[in-house]
Amino acid sequence: MNGAGKFLQLLNRFECVVAVTALFVSAGALLSDIFAREFFQVGLFGSFRVAVYATAISALVGFCVCVSSGSHLRISFLDKAAPERYRPLVIRIGHLMSFAICVYFAYWAVFYVRQTAGLGETDPSLGIHVWPFQAVMAWMFISAAVRYLAYFIFPDLAAPEQEIPQ
Numbered sequence: 001m002n003g004a005g006k007f008l009q010l011l012n013r014f015e016c017v018v019a020v021t022a023l024f025v026s027a028g029a030l031l032s033d034i035f036a037r038e039f040f041q042v043g044l045f046g047s048f049r050v051a052v053y054a055t056a057i058s059a060l061v062g063f064c065v066c067v068s069s070g071s072h073l074r075i076s077f078l079d080k081a082a083p084e085r086y087r088p089l090v091i092r093i094g095h096l097m098s099f100a101i102c103v104y105f106a107y108w109a110v111f112y113v114r115q116t117a118g119l120g121e122t123d124p125s126l127g128i129h130v131w132p133f134q135a136v137m138a139w140m141f142i143s144a145a146v147r148y149l150a151y152f153i154f155p156d157l158a159a160p161e162q163e164i165p166q
Contacts, residue, residue, distance in 0.1 A: 002154065004150045004153070004154055004157060005150075005154070005157050008068065008146075008147060008150055008157060011064075011068075011143065011146075011147075012064075012065065015061050015064045015065055015068070015143065016065055018057070018058075018061050019057075019058045019061040019065055020058075022054045022055070022057040022058035022061065023054070023055070023058045025050065025051075025054040026050075026051040026052075026054035026055045026058065027051075029044075029047040029048070029050040029051040029054065030047065030048075030051045032044050032047055033047035033048065046125060046126050049123060049125055049126050050126075056133065056136070057133065057136050060136045060137055060139075060140045061136065061139075061140065063140050063144065064139075064140055064143045064144055064147070067143075067147050067148070068147060068159065070158065070159035070160055070161040071161075088155065091155070091158075092151075092152055092155055095148045095149075095151040095152040095155075095158065096148070096149075096152045098144070098148040099145050099148035099149045099152060102141045102144045102145035102148060103141075103145045105141045106138055106141035106142045106145055109134075109137045109138035109140075110138045112137075113131050113134045113135050113137070113138055116130060116131045116134055117129070117131035
């Protein structure tokens with residue numbers, strides 16, 4: 001495995017840890033609120049908002065995990081349009097197009113996050129800045145773009161696509 005493959009493997013492990021940790025934080029926040037309501041007859045302030053942010057982080061990073069494992073959704077109605085011998089080329093072109101789409105959305109995500117940070121927007125109930133949470137959206141597109149570019153350059157790194165049972 002080349003350096004790009006090792007890098008993508010480490011990136012995937014990191015993102016899996018982040019996604020799972022965020023899910024645990026979300027579950028912990030919700031369970032803490034339930035216990036507080038049951039034992040103290042009052043909810044835990046901010047627990048729902050923390051759960052929402054953690055779930056959003058997990059979902060956004062989960063996109064990267066799906067791209068890495070080949071289980072992401074994609075448009076497939078043109079799969080049979082090209083002869084079978086051109087299939088590897090079509091797949092590589094698809095990776096390049098996916099790279100371009102992710103770079104486009106990454107640009108706008110970074111623009112959005114910078115704008116939010118510049119305005120100093122905060123969460124109304126928790127009083128914390130929201131741009132660090134929004135930055136995960138930019139990370140998602142940048143990470144996916146890096147993967148798709150690597151898959152275009154090194155096609156063997158791409159995981160085989162998961163088939164959806166019909």
